Amino acid sequence: MRRLTDRELDAGFSDLVGVEVVVSGQLIGDPRVDGYDGDARALVVSGPKLDGYITAIEPVATKLATRAGCAPQEPPRLCAARFAHAFAPKAFGRPVEDEEVTGHGIGGEHAPHIVRQPLERLSKVRR
Secondary structure (H helix, E strand, C coil), X not given: CCCCCHHHHHHHHHHHHCCCCCCHHHCCCCCCECCECCCCCCCCCCHHHHHXXXXXXXXXXXXXXXXXXXXXXXXXXXXXXXXXXXXXXHHHXXXXXXXXXXXXXXXXXXXXXXXXXXXXXXXXXXX
């Protein structure tokens, strides 16, 4: 497994959000090996690169949150779970199981911060 190049990340976010998204300008550039930017051995995630990812996800999470369309009376966890079930086939190429959303997976309390934070944010966005 390797991480995405900055160009691939831009294309992936754009596909998920439905409009062009360019986050690569906020990131430390990808290393080039023999003229290529996709060398798996060179595509490491350094501390500064990870910080850039976290900063770059903020506007993307906001765009995704507005697409979730949480109702004002809808509990945050319910909105996040509904969004995860609707969004997962596009993001992961498959539906997610309830356990992945509510347990240790996508929206659970033990989910990684970088995944949990956008889901919690989208649950607070109201129409």
